[in-house]
Amino acid sequence: MPELPEVETIKQSLAPYVLGQRIREVTLYQPRVVARPGPEDFCRLQAGATVRSLARRGKYLLFYLEEERVLVVHLRLTGRLVWQASPGPLSKHTHVVWHLDNGFLLYEDLRRFGRLWLVRETELVEVAGLAALGPEPLGEGLGGSWAAAFWRRDRPLKSLLLDQRFVAGIGNIYADEILHRAGLHPLRRAATLSKGEAEALAEAIRNVLTEAIEHRGTSIRDYVDGQGASGQHQDFLQVHGRAGKACYRCGTPVVRIKLGGRGTYFCPGCQQ
C-alpha cells in the first residue's frame, strides 16, 4: 500500500494524537505480524511507556518511546495505522491495538505482509532492511555522487528506483510517475543516462514525491491516513493505472508492461 508519501502522511496525521501519550496497554491479536521480540515482550515492554517522537525512514515508521525503545512499523502492501477515540467493533484484520490515554491506535493489515519490531535504539540496525536503505530522496542525499552511481548500473531505470538500497521510499506507483515526469523509459539502462537526464531524474523524484505528500498520498484501494482519511493524489496520476488511455502530455496511449513482476505503465510517446 504505502510508499514514502503515504508513510509521511500517516506520520504527520498521527503525530497530534499520539505524541506525549502514554501507552496503557498493548493487545496483540495476530502474533505473526510482530517480527521481534516475542509476543509477550512486545506487549509488556511498551506498557506504561510514553510516545516521545515520530520519525520516518524510507517506508519505515518509527515511534520513539521511553527508555530508548523504538517501535518500528513497515506497512508493506495493505498495512494501516489509524487512531480512534473509541475502539469500536474491531475488524478481522485488526492485529494490534495500543490503548493510549486519549484513545486507541489500531494496526490493521488485510494481507498481513506488514511487520512490527520493538527494539532498543542501538538495535535499529537489526531491523530487516532498515540499515541498508539508500538516501532519503527529500533530503540532501541526491547530489552528484549519488547521480554518479547511475553510470555504473547496467539495470533498467525502474528496477533501480525500486531498489531501496539505491534510494529509499519509492514504490511501484511513484516509480512509474517519476519516470514519466523525467521523460525516461522504464527499461532504459541507467548507465546510458546523460548528465542532464540524471539531473532531470533526481528533480523528478523530488517533485513527484513532494506533490504526492501535498495531496496526502494516493488512495487506489486500501490506503488511508492516521485518521482514516483517503488521499487525493490518485486524481493526479499521469500514467500509473492508465493503460490504453491518452497521455495527458502528448496524447499517445499509455502502455502497460511487466517489469520484474510488477505492472509498469509508461507513455511510449514521451518516455525514451
Place this chain on the structure above:
DNA sequence: CCGAACCTGTGT
C-alpha cells in the same frame, strides 16, 4: 536475473 513465497480480496 526470475519466480515463488508470504496473504486476502476484488475484478474480469
Place this chain on the structure above:
DNA sequence: ACACAGGTTCGG
C-alpha cells in the same frame, strides 16, 4: 478459474 494488487525476502 485466473489475473492482479502502494512490498520485501528467499531460493534456484
